[in-house]
Amino acid sequence: MAAQQDLRAALAERAQQVPVAQLARDAGLTRAGIYKALAAGAQPRMETLQRIAVALGCRIVLEQARKAA
Template identity: 50%
Template sequence: MSNSKITKFDAADYLDSEETIAAYINAALEEDDPDILLVAIADVAKARGMSRLAKDAGLGRESLYKALAPGAKPRYDTIHKVLSALGVSLHARPNAAVHH
C-alpha cells in the first residue's frame, strides 16, 4: 500500500496567464449557470490575490468576496471592473445552436 498523499485540486494554481484565464472564464460562461461563472472569477481572483484585485478593480476586499460568492447577484459594472482588472473582457459571438 502506498502512502501517496492526494491533494485537493485548486484551479487557481493553473491560472497563470491572460489566455488561460480567458479560456477558463469562457468555459464557465458556456455552462449557463451564474454561480459557475462567479466561482470561476473567484478562482482567478484567488490566483491573482484578492486584496490586489480588489484594489485594481476599485472595490473593497469584502465587497469583492461578497460579489463573487455563489448565489450573489453582482452588478454588471462590478463584473466588468473585476474582469478588466484581471486583463480579460467579455465578448458576444453568434450562437451556432440558434437558427433563425
C-alpha cells in the first residue's frame, strides 16, 4: 500500500494547481470525493486515482522493477 500512498500524495500535490471544482468535473467526481480521495491517510480505490490522474493530464504507468546485479 506504500506505492498507493505515494501515488495519492503525488496526485494531491499536482491537484493543488487546479481548482477543485474543475478537477471534480473533469474526473467525474464530487468536490467532496476529490478531497476525501486525496486526503492524507486516505485509501482511495485505484479507479478513483486513475480518474484523478487523467483529469490532471497524467497517466499511471506500471513498470517491472529491475533486479540488482
